[in-house]
Amino acid sequence: MKYYYSISEVAKLIDVKPPVLRYWEEEFKELHPKKTKGGRRAYTKKEIDLISSIKRLLYEERYSIEGARKKLKNNGGASSNEEVHPKVDGGEADKNILQEIQQGLKEILEILKT
Secondary structure, eight states: OOSOBOHHHHHHHHTOOHHHHHHHHHHOTTOOOEEOTTSOEEBOHHHHHHHHHHHIIIIISOOOHHHHHHHHHTTOSOOTTOOSSOOOOTTHHHHHHHHHHHHHHHHHHHHHHO
């Protein structure tokens, strides 16, 4: 069992791009992975669960960044038994994938604006 995961491993596991993870680090103060001596991010299982919760709040439950922050602060965003990457099946899969892509692109645009 691994204790630390790289940003590329987490991005692949959660199905978001690394720039989105970096942006979420800026927006969600609870998310602060350790950095190696070389400056690379090292995520723990707990942080991966938090990222999964953030993704669910933003992409599935359609919270704004501020709304997701409040929900997490009130401890309503994460479940201890939550899967790291929930599966979607049936006709909803394509719709959800497109919504995730759209949200990811919006977040990348926000990053580029700053």
